[in-house]
Amino acid sequence: MSxxxxxxxxxAAQDAHTHDAEHGHGKPSFVRRWLMSTNHKDIGxxxxxxxxxxxxxxxxxxxxxxxxxxxxxxHIVTSGAEWNAIITAHGLLMIFWMVMPALIxxxxxxxxxxxxxxxxxxxxxxxxxxxxxxxxxFIFIMLGLTIGEGTGAGWTLYPPLDNxxxxxxxxxxxxxxxxxxxxxSSLLGAINFIATILNMRAPGMxxxxxxxxxxxxxxxxxxxxxxxxxxxxxxxxxxxxRNFGTSFFEPAGGGDPVLFQHLFWFFGHPEVYIMILPAxxxxxxxVSTFSKKPVFGYLGMVxxxxxxxxxxxxxxxxxxxxxxxxxxxxxxFEVATLVIAVPTGVKVFSWIATMWGGSxxxxxPMLWAIGFIFLFVIGGATGVVLANAGLDQELHNDYxxxxxxxxxxxxGAVFAIFAGFYYWxxxxxxxxxxxxxxxxxxxxxxxxxxxxxxxxxxxGLAGMPRRYPDYPDAFAGWxxxxxxxxxxxxxxxxxxxxxxxxxFTSKEKLADNYWGEGATTLEWAVPSPAPHHTFEDxxxxx
Amino acid sequence: xxxxIGWLFCAALLLVAAGHVALAQTAGAPDPLAAADTYVNAxxxxxxxxxxxxxxxxxxxxxxxxxxxxxxxxxxxxxxxLMVYVFIKFNHKANKVPSHLTHNTLIEVVWLxxxxxxxxxxIGPSLSLIWYxxxxxxxxxTVTVTGHQWYWEYNYQSVxxxxxxxxxxxxxxxxxxxxxxLSVDHxxxxxxGEKIKFDITSGDVLHGFYLPSLGVQKYAIPGSIQTSWTLIxxxxxxxxxxxxxxxxxxxxxxxxxxAVPMADYLAWxxxxxxxxxxxxVPPDPISSPRPIDQFAEASK
Numbered sequence: 047m048s049x050x051x052x053x054x055x056x057x058a059a060q061d062a063h064t065h066d067a068e069h070g071h072g073k074p075s076f077v078r079r080w081l082m083s084t085n086h087k088d089i090g091x092x093x094x095x096x097x098x099x100x101x102x103x104x105x106x107x108x109x110x111x112x113x114x115x116x117x118x119x120x121h122i123v124t125s126g127a128e129w130n131a132i133i134t135a136h137g138l139l140m141i142f143w144m145v146m147p148a149l150i151x152x153x154x155x156x157x158x159x160x161x162x163x164x165x166x167x168x169x170x171x172x173x174x175x176x177x178x179x180x181x182x183x184f185i186f187i188m189l190g191l192t193i194g195e196g197t198g199a200g201w202t203l204y205p206p207l208d209n210x211x212x213x214x215x216x217x218x219x220x221x222x223x224x225x226x227x228x229x230x231s232s233l234l235g236a237i238n239f240i241a242t243i244l245n246m247r248a249p250g251m252x253x254x255x256x257x258x259x260x261x262x263x264x265x266x267x268x269x270x271x272x273x274x275x276x277x278x279x280x281x282x283x284x285x286x287x288r289n290f291g292t293s294f295f296e297p298a299g300g301g302d303p304v305l306f307q308h309l310f311w312f313f314g315h316p317e318v319y320i321m322i323l324p325a326x327x328x329x330x331x332x333v334s335t336f337s338k339k340p341v342f343g344y345l346g347m348v349x350x351x352x353x354x355x356x357x358x359x360x361x362x363x364x365x366x367x368x369x370x371x372x373x374x375x376x377x378x379f380e381v382a383t384l385v386i387a388v389p390t391g392v393k394v395f396s397w398i399a400t401m402w403g404g405s406x407x408x409x410x411p412m413l414w415a416i417g418f419i420f421l422f423v424i425g426g427a428t429g430v431v432l433a434n435a436g437l438d439q440e441l442h443n444d445y446x447x448x449x450x451x452x453x454x455x456x457x458g459a460v461f462a463i464f465a466g467f468y469y470w471x472x473x474x475x476x477x478x479x480x481x482x483x484x485x486x487x488x489x490x491x492x493x494x495x496x497x498x499x500x501x502x503x504x505x506g507l508a509g510m511p512r513r514y515p516d517y518p519d520a521f522a523g524w525x526x527x528x529x530x531x532x533x534x535x536x537x538x539x540x541x542x543x544x545x546x547x548x549x550f551t552s553k554e555k556l557a558d559n560y561w562g563e564g565a566t567t568l569e570w571a572v573p574s575p576a577p578h579h580t581f582e583d584x585x586x587x588x
Numbered sequence: 589x590x591x592x593i594g595w596l597f598c599a600a601l602l603l604v605a606a607g608h609v610a611l612a613q614t615a616g617a618p619d620p621l622a623a624a625d626t627y628v629n630a631x632x633x634x635x636x637x638x639x640x641x642x643x644x645x646x647x648x649x650x651x652x653x654x655x656x657x658x659x660x661x662x663x664x665x666x667x668x669x670l671m672v673y674v675f676i677k678f679n680h681k682a683n684k685v686p687s688h689l690t691h692n693t694l695i696e697v698v699w700l701x702x703x704x705x706x707x708x709x710x711i712g713p714s715l716s717l718i719w720y721x722x723x724x725x726x727x728x729x730t731v732t733v734t735g736h737q738w739y740w741e742y743n744y745q746s747v748x749x750x751x752x753x754x755x756x757x758x759x760x761x762x763x764x765x766x767x768x769x770l771s772v773d774h775x776x777x778x779x780x781g782e783k784i785k786f787d788i789t790s791g792d793v794l795h796g797f798y799l800p801s802l803g804v805q806k807y808a809i810p811g812s813i814q815t816s817w818t819l820i821x822x823x824x825x826x827x828x829x830x831x832x833x834x835x836x837x838x839x840x841x842x843x844x845x846x847a848v849p850m851a852d853y854l855a856w857x858x859x860x861x862x863x864x865x866x867x868x869v870p871p872d873p874i875s876s877p878r879p880i881d882q883f884a885e886a887s888k
Contacts, residue, residue, distance in 0.1 A: 368796070
């Protein structure tokens, strides 16, 4: 794809004088810039910052969990209630306050408008509102973790455990409302992305010339638009059951706890694709850039994402193989689930084909992308295993499942987040990251997370259930290994914070396109850091 | 006529003898569950695979798991080899000028069709396992399993009044030979070689009735009954755990099964009817957030 933005140096020149003039408003104050921001880049930065905070809290919780599980009969976590509050908050934080804000709110906000040649998002104030709903939600989820006994139903929030009888405290209400806030935030964000991508592409930027990251965000936005309202409905019914005496999920009043599971997973399964599709988008860009080749099979990649998004909506009950669905339903949901392996395979093989014949440079973002592809394939393979309803009867809710979804999320989505971070941080900050420390960060994380999660496959096969603060002594060995790996991953986070420090204290400046010939999308035509208003004139794509 | 009297006499003698045996057992002589102590199927340190299959269902799960895992290991290995090859052949030192190849219809069709064929190969045996697992018809007996916070309750549908609760042995009351976090005060006793159906439900929140060595797992859901079944092939002790988060003692309600030959099982029923029927009243679930050891005390 080629494009004619006006000469990038013009943009730089304009930037130099618009920076103090900024349409005559002067440099905005801190409060005005960060609390009232309507600029997609500033909001993106806010999202990424909140992802760092959410990820840090969620990560610290996982360190506590692994410390507790390091030895049997441990008492680092003092009670079952505390343990359940920690596991619940860990799950919700990592999903709603780490992966989603990093990939969708953060990178999506920063780069979707830039890649399609739009001056900003379609609804800048809505964009601001989405972020602040999420920030308020963060306060609520932390209250849900800390007030009283905390929210102890697990991130899946299955009733009756979190109804008024078994979780009487107000903490559970805070956690439920935090999901409402995060949900509204995502919903508004999704509407904004759809409007932006459908209406604000620069002249010549047809849908099928649009970079894959924008496609991934577009599909994700549609998934959010259709899935979040279902979650909102389920959560509202739960709040009604807890506080207003309804019995949607109360068997004593004619309700059914399994209904909640259906509603939750009708949201929850698309949710996993909401987390992984933007990651697919990032990986496509990184792989193409560092192979110095255009993406192989662009159309196939787009259709694969759309297919994954569609099929992702009709497989939800594979999370419920042991909760009362008939044999024939088990057959259907197994087959439908397995179908997803095909478009996912298309993605993986297309990435490899993109590298094929390329001139691959193993810079830090590429290392994370390669790590992503390989580990995602492992997670996908165990996914195919779990999709077998007959096998799920043995593996459901045990550590094999924990290993599986951490391979696709903790090693998949998170690796993509870091790939995107190292890929774009120069464009966002204007300063390079230290390459050596970037590689140290990659290798310590890679070894750490594999050491953490691979042994969990064995624990699961041996029959260790999830959400246990204490376990039979026979499981001690692999749990010890897993905890050691977790601490190594935890230490690698310190390397990441050191890298952040180096980036923001760096005096070095970067060129517009610091990756060279492989980086061909529109964000590489503007200066680094991208100016406050990316495009003063509309770029034309040929 | 004489012969008939002879038979009657023999039968009477047998009845008396059986009564004596039953009495002797209540008095604490030969334990009908002794046969289960000869073989213990519990998790082992550094275990890396499923438990040894204790039922045909788990044997089939084990087989299918190997079948699917080998196929998927092949896929992962293939992708891994492909990636290493690409890194060696097409790194920037080995290949300075990148190609601009972006399409190849044949290869794109191949990577659509080959995975689809692999899935078809997996789906075949996988579906028959689903129907096999679901076929709980014609059981020899049915046990109603009820999950409570935080203990299991077993009701033998065919034995009048036989209904008892099963609590984990707290860590500080373990006897030699008991397994921490797996042994219970009153195990579920089942005969070997017979098809046993479980009607699984819950008295309060969700629980998970999970028997890894037998391949059984179902949620215990209040207000509805879910069924599963097993057929234990070898006398022995088998373990399971609650596998759906159920509150603060989720990890403290294991399942212990003593599988014994039919004769021992029938002998045990007599003992159990004497011992368990009057203590069948389960504690009130609302008052249940008491320390677990108090429960074990109360149920002694």
